[in-house]
Amino acid sequence: MSDERLTMIVGAVLMLGIMLLALRWTFGTGRDLPAPHLPDPDDPTGDGLLTEVARVPTEAAAQVLRSRLADAGIRATIGRAGPSHRLLVFPADEAGARVVVAQNRW
Template sequence: MSISAGSLNFLVGPVVALLMVGLLALFLRWAFGSGAPTRRASTPEEGLLTRVATLPRRETALALRAVLSDAGIRSTIRFPAAHRADVLVFPEDAARARTLAASFSHGA
């Protein structure tokens, strides 16, 4: 089998390799893609969490967080400014957390 200088046989290997890489990329995108558009948070600072209370003191926020923890609600505290503490929870717990926060007497 002789290869003439004017033939395009030297392109077959790279073209097949590029085609296979492209098909592999499409398959991986299909296999590992979620299919749904990503949800964008309403406020970028909070991300996936929802603010349920804003309190004037760190100690008060820690006390509310303890109450939420006793109720089985995961929470965290953010300090966006001096003399301000936001208590954040996951959206599925927000209604119960707001109820507990409304009945929370913090003695401020």
């Protein structure tokens, strides 16, 4: 009777070990996988290929400047920086964009 009981205990421990390995493999933390890249909000080069040409306090002002740039054939996007809005363009268009933004149209 003790041999049967010992076999049952060893079988249960073995089955528990197999279950733990299967669960670890299925729901493991994946520490061997690389962590996703999180951009640093304080990094001035965090805009990728884009360069800031203007910073305005409201979204409406940013939309007006963006439409002026679009009229000049310059692609632009609007980004947020805290309470202000930033106008971003590609480096090749930076000089032209600064000229268009600096023009006063009333």
